[in-house]
Amino acid sequence: MSFTALWPNKALLWKEWMNTSVIAAFFVGIITYVSSYTLLNEILLFRELAESGNSYLMTFETHDLLWHMANKAVVALGSILFMIALAAVMVGQERGHNTFDLLLAMPYSRREVIYNKFLFGFGLLLAVFVLNTLIMTVLIAVNPGIDFPFGIADVWTWALRSVLVLGFVFAFTLFISSMSGTTLGNGLLALIFLFFPIGMTSLIIVNVEFLHLLNDHRSVDSLLNTGMLLTVPTYIMGSHVFEEYNPTYVYGLLFLSTLVLYQLTQYLFARNHMENNGEVLMFSRIEGFFKLGVAVCFALLVAPIVMHRWDPGIFTAIIVYLVVGVSFWLLVNGIINWRRKA
Amino acid sequence: MIQIENLNKNYGESQALQDINLRVEQGSIFGLVGPNGAGKTTLIKTIMGVLLPSDGRVLVDGRDVHQDPTVKSRVGYVADYQNYYPGFRVKDMIRLYRQTYPHWSEERFAELSRIFSLPEGQKMAKLSKGMRTQLAVLLNLSLMPAVLVLDEPTSGLDPVLRRLVLNILVGEVAGNGTTIFIATHQLNELERTCDHVGILHEGRVLFDESLEQMKENIRKIQAAFDGELPEEFLKRPEILKVERQGRVYSIVVKEKVDEVKAELLNYKPLLLEDIDLSLEDIFIYRMGGLGYEFHGIVA
Amino acid sequence: MIRIDQRSSTPIYQQLVQEIKEVILRGVLQPGDKLPSVRELSVQLTINPNTVQKSYQELERQKIIENLRGKGTYVSTHYKPREDTEKLSVLRDDLRKVLIEAHYLGLDEEKITEMVRQLLEELTIREGDR
Numbered sequence: 001m002s003f004t005a006l007w008p009n010k011a012l013l014w015k016e017w018m019n020t021s022v023i024a025a026f027f028v029g030i031i032t033y034v035s036s037y038t039l040l041n042e043i044l045l046f047r048e049l050a051e052s053g054n055s056y057l058m059t060f061e062t063h064d065l066l067w068h069m070a071n072k073a074v075v076a077l078g079s080i081l082f083m084i085a086l087a088a089v090m091v092g093q094e095r096g097h098n099t100f101d102l103l104l105a106m107p108y109s110r111r112e113v114i115y116n117k118f119l120f121g122f123g124l125l126l127a128v129f130v131l132n133t134l135i136m137t138v139l140i141a142v143n144p145g146i147d148f149p150f151g152i153a154d155v156w157t158w159a160l161r162s163v164l165v166l167g168f169v170f171a172f173t174l175f176i177s178s179m180s181g182t183t184l185g186n187g188l189l190a191l192i193f194l195f196f197p198i199g200m201t202s203l204i205i206v207n208v209e210f211l212h213l214l215n216d217h218r219s220v221d222s223l224l225n226t227g228m229l230l231t232v233p234t235y236i237m238g239s240h241v242f243e244e245y246n247p248t249y250v251y252g253l254l255f256l257s258t259l260v261l262y263q264l265t266q267y268l269f270a271r272n273h274m275e276n277n278g279e280v281l282m283f284s285r286i287e288g289f290f291k292l293g294v295a296v297c298f299a300l301l302v303a304p305i306v307m308h309r310w311d312p313g314i315f316t317a318i319i320v321y322l323v324v325g326v327s328f329w330l331l332v333n334g335i336i337n338w339r340r341k342a
Numbered sequence: 343m344i345q346i347e348n349l350n351k352n353y354g355e356s357q358a359l360q361d362i363n364l365r366v367e368q369g370s371i372f373g374l375v376g377p378n379g380a381g382k383t384t385l386i387k388t389i390m391g392v393l394l395p396s397d398g399r400v401l402v403d404g405r406d407v408h409q410d411p412t413v414k415s416r417v418g419y420v421a422d423y424q425n426y427y428p429g430f431r432v433k434d435m436i437r438l439y440r441q442t443y444p445h446w447s448e449e450r451f452a453e454l455s456r457i458f459s460l461p462e463g464q465k466m467a468k469l470s471k472g473m474r475t476q477l478a479v480l481l482n483l484s485l486m487p488a489v490l491v492l493d494e495p496t497s498g499l500d501p502v503l504r505r506l507v508l509n510i511l512v513g514e515v516a517g518n519g520t521t522i523f524i525a526t527h528q529l530n531e532l533e534r535t536c537d538h539v540g541i542l543h544e545g546r547v548l549f550d551e552s553l554e555q556m557k558e559n560i561r562k563i564q565a566a567f568d569g570e571l572p573e574e575f576l577k578r579p580e581i582l583k584v585e586r587q588g589r590v591y592s593i594v595v596k597e598k599v600d601e602v603k604a605e606l607l608n609y610k611p612l613l614l615e616d617i618d619l620s621l622e623d624i625f626i627y628r629m630g631g632l633g634y635e636f637h638g639i640v641a
Numbered sequence: 642m643i644r645i646d647q648r649s650s651t652p653i654y655q656q657l658v659q660e661i662k663e664v665i666l667r668g669v670l671q672p673g674d675k676l677p678s679v680r681e682l683s684v685q686l687t688i689n690p691n692t693v694q695k696s697y698q699e700l701e702r703q704k705i706i707e708n709l710r711g712k713g714t715y716v717s718t719h720y721k722p723r724e725d726t727e728k729l730s731v732l733r734d735d736l737r738k739v740l741i742e743a744h745y746l747g748l749d750e751e752k753i754t755e756m757v758r759q760l761l762e763e764l765t766i767r768e769g770d771r
Contacts (some may be wrong), residue, residue: 011441018434019427098425105390106442107415271394371689509684516680516690533647534688554652561650613745614738618650 012108012116013123019093020086024124027082031128031162034075036135043139046146076237083166084190086124087173090117092183114174114269118262121170125163133159164254165236169194171261172232178268179286182339194233201227203300210304211317287336294332299325343368344389344489344523349398351381351388351545358384360545362398366538368488369519371511373536375527375625380542382525383422386493389523390419402489415444418482422493422525424474428467432460432477443485451484457506471498479507483514490514492524496531508535529621541625548629553621560624561599562617565606566590575609578602582627592617594627642669645686653688657696662705665716666764676706676714 017024094100103113136155140148173190180186192199201223209220228234228241232254235241241250302324307317344366351359358381366372376382387393389400391407391414399406405413426435440446458476469477475498482490490511496504512535514520526532532539533553540550560582566589576584576593580602583594589612595602606614619627643660645653664670676682679697683690697714700706707717743753 011438014441015427015438019429093427097428099427101387101392101421101425104392105387105414105417105419105421107412107417108442109411112411370691505687508687512687512690513680513684516683516693530647534645534653534686537689537691554654557650557652613742616650618648620648 006112006115008119009108009112009116012103012113013120016090016117016120020089020120023082023086023089027079027086027124028128030075030078030082032132035132036139039136039139043143043146050145073237076233079162079166079236080169080194080233081191083121083125083169084173084187084194086121087117087170088177088183088186088190090121091174091177092181092186095181096183110269111266114178114266117174118171118265121174122167125166125170129159129163160251161242162236164251164258165232168232168254168258168261171258171265175261175265175268178265195231197230198224198227198234200297200300203297206304207300210308211314291329291332291336295325295329298328302328343401343403343521344372345401345404346389347399347401349385349388349400350396351384351393352396358545359388359395362547364540364547364550366521366523368521369515370537371515371522371524371535373532373539374523374525374542374547375529375532375539376525376542377527381545382542383493385542386421386491386523386525389491390414390417415442416486416488418485418487418490420475420478420482420490420492420495422497423471424478426466426469426474426477428465430466431462432464432466432469433462435466435477436462436481439481439485445486447484447486450486451480454480454483454510457510472500472503475499476503476507479510483510486518487514487520488518489521490523492522492526494526495524496526496528504531511535529625533621541629543629556624556628557619559599560594560596560619560627562619562623563593563595563599563603563606564590564613564615564617565593565611566613567609567611569609571609575605594619596627643682643686645688654692654695654699657688657693658699661696661700665705670716672716672718674716676716678713 094103100113104110133155137152140152140155169190172194173186176190176193177186180189205220205223225240235250235254299321303317303321306324307320312320344364346362346364349359349362350357362385364372374382374385384393388395389407391400391411394408399408401407402413402417407413407417430438436451458480460473460477460480466474475495479495492511495511496507499507508531511522511524515522524532524536536553538550538552539556541548568589571591580595580598581593582596583592585592593602593606603614642664643657645656645660647653649656651659661670661676670676676697677685679690679693682688683693686693697706697708701708701714704717706714708714740753743756748756
C-alpha cells in the first residue's frame with residue numbers, strides 16, 4: 001500500500017454532492033433539528049415563561065434533544081441509517097449506473113476516487129456537528145440565567161462521540177460496499193454486520209436459554225455486555241462503554257478502527273474488478289463464508305421460534321437447526337445465482 | 343503514442359485477452375475489428391484503466407496508464423455506451439469534465455457546441471444513445487486529447503452525424519497530431535480512416551498491418567482457360583482459395599501476386615483480370631488462411 | 642471532384658494519386674494552382690491524413706506537385722508529362738488486354754478507333770495539346 005499524498009479533488013467532491021445532496025440535506029436537517037433547533041425552542045419557551053414570572057414551571061425537558069448527553073435511540077438509529085444510506089448510495093449508484101467506468105477512465109486513480117468519497121462523508125459529518133455545536137455553544141453562553149442540565153463541554157463531547165461513531169459507521173459501510181455490488185446489498189449488509197455482535201450474542205443467549213444449557217445469569221449478562229461493546233452504533237445511545245472504560249481509549253480505538261477500515265476499503269477497491277458490478281458479492285472467495293454466516297444466523301433465529309411450542313429433545317433440536325440452516329443456505333445461494341444471471 | 347505490452351486479462355478461468363502487443367504511433371489511426379464477444383470492449387476498458395490487466399501493461403506516451411492515471415488527462419474516451427450520472431444535466435457533465443481536465447479548451451468546446459447542439463438543461467436520463475455519443479465526442483475533444491480511444495463511436499448515429507464525427511476525428515489527427523485507437527465493425531469507415539488495422543479474435547490480435555499492405559498482398563484473379571490448370575500449380579502456398587466454374591477460375595492469391603499472374607499467362611488464358619476484393623473478403627480469406635473460421639466481423 | 646472508391650482493391654493513396662493527376666490533366670487544377678492542405682482534403686474526403694500525405698509525397702516525387710515550405714502545395718509550374726518507358730510498357734500491356742476483350746466483344750478496328758477518339762475527346766486530350 002502506498003501512502004502517496006492525496007488531495008481533495010474539487011470535481012470529485014462536487015460530483016458526490018450532486019449525487020447525494022438529498023440524503024445529505026436530510027441528514028443535516030435531522031441533526032440540526034434535534035440539536036440547535038430544539039435547544040433554541042426550549043430557550044425561547046423558557047424566556048416566555050420567565051417574562052410571565054412562571055419560570056419555575058420550566059423543567060428542561062431535554063429528552064427531545066439530548067438524553068444524558070447522548071442521542072435518543074430513534075435519533076441515533078436515524079442518523080446511523082442516514083450514514084449507511086449515504087455510503088451505500090455513494091458506491092452502489094456508481095456501480096448501478098456503471099459510472100465507475102466513467103470515473104476510472106478519467107485521470108483519477110482508484111485510490112483518489114475512494115479517498116474523496118471518504119473525504120466527502122467525513123466533511124459532511126464534521127460540518128454538521130461543528131456547526132451545530134458552535135450554535136449550541138453560543139446559545140448556552142448567551143443565556144447565563146438558565147440552569148441548563150448540561151454544559152458546553154458536554155455538547156462538545158456529544159459532537160465528538162457522534163462524529164467518531166457515525167464516522168465509523170460510514171467507513172464500515174464503504175468497506176462493505178467494496179465487496180457488495182448493489183446499493184441495497186451495501187446498505188443491508190452494513191446494517192446486519194454493524195449490529196451483528198449484539199444480534200449474535202442475543203441469539204446465542206436465546207438459544208442457550210431455550211435449550212436450558214445455562215442458568216447462570218451473570219455469564220449471560222457479561223455475554224450481553226461484550227455484545228454491546230462490540231456493537232459500535234450503540235455508543236451514541238447512552239452506552240455504558242464510556243462509563244466502564246476510559247473514554248480517551250474508546251475514542252482512540254474508534255478513530256484507529258476507522259483508519260483501518262479506510263485502508264481495507266482502499267485495498268479491496270484496488271483489487272476490485274469492475275466487471276462484477278451488479279452482483280450481490282464482488283469477491284467470489286467470500287461467498288462461502290457469507291452463505292455459511294446467513295445459514296447459522298437464521299438457524300439460531302428461526303429454530304427456537306419453530307420449536308417454542310414444544311420441548312424437543314436435543315436430537316430433534318439438532319435436526320431442526322440443521323434443516324433451517326440448510327434451507328437458508330440454499331435460499332441465499334439461489335438469490336446470488338439469480339442476481340448473477342440477471 | 344500507445345504501446346500495449348504482453349497484455350493479458352482473465353475473467354476467472356477464461357482468458358479474455360491473450361498476449362496482446364500493439365503499438366500505435368503518434369498521429370496515426372489504429373482500427374480494431376473483431377466479431378462481437380472477441381474482447382474489443384475488454385481491451386479498450388483495460389487500455390483506459392477501467393479494468394485492471396491480469397498481466398502486462400499499457401503505456402501512453404511512455405507512461406503506464408494503470409500506475410500513473412494522470413497521463414489520462416490528455417486521453418479522450420468515447421465508450422460503446424456512455425455511462426453518465428442519471429441525475430446530472432448536460433451542463434453538470436460539462437462542468438465535471440471542465441474541472442477534471444487541466445487542458446480543457448473553452449474555445450474548442452464553443453466551436454464543437456455549434457456543431458452538436460445539445461440541450462444544456464436536459465437530464466442525462468432523458469438523452470438518447472445518439473445524443474450521449476455526441477456529448478461524449480464533444481466533451482472528449484474539448485479536453486484537447488493527445489490520444490483518443492473510441493469504442494464504436496459511430497453506432498447509434500445517423501449517416502450525416504457519422505460522417506461528421508469521422509471528419510472531426512480525421513481533422514483532429516491532421517491538425518493536432520492526435521493518436522486514435524478505434525474499435526468498430528464498420529469496415530468502410532475503417533478503410534478510409536485507419537493507417538493500421540488489427541483483428542481481435544478470441545482474445546488475440548491476429549494481425550496488425552496497414553490496409554494498403556493488406557490490399558496489395560491479397561488479390562483475387564479471375565482467369566479463363568481452354569484446358570485445365572495443373573494441380574501442382576494450384577497447390578502453390580500463395581494460393582489461398584480456388585473456385586472453378588466451367589472454364590473460369592477464381593483464384594485468391596496472397597503475396598507474390600505478380601509472380602502468380604506471370605505464371606498464369608504461361609497457360610495462355612482466354613481472359614485474365616483482377617477482381618476487386620472487399621475488405622470483408624480480404625479479412626475472410628486472411629483469417630481462413632490462418633485456419634480460423636471467420637464469421638460475423640460485420641455484425 | 643475527387644472520388645474515392647473504398648470497395649476498389651486499389652489502395653486509397655494510389656486512387657488519390659490517380660484522381661489528382663486526372664484533375665490536373667483535365668485542367669481543373671493548372672500549373673501554379675494551390676492544392677488543398679492535407680487537413681482540408683482529409684476532412685473533405687473523410688480519409689486518413691497520413692494517406693493524403695502519402696499521396697502528396699508520391700505526386701511530389703513524380704514532380705507533379707511541389708511543396709513550398711510554409712506556403713502550401715502547388716501544381717508544379719514546370720510539370721511536363723514525360724514518357725516513362727517502364728510505365729509505357731505497362732500501359733501497352735493494359736491496352737493489349739483491353740483490345741483482346743474488345744475483339745471478343747466483336748468490335749472491329751474501326752469501332753475501336755472511334756471509341757478511343759471519343760474517349761480522348763471526353764478527356765479533352767487532343768493532338769498538339771501538349
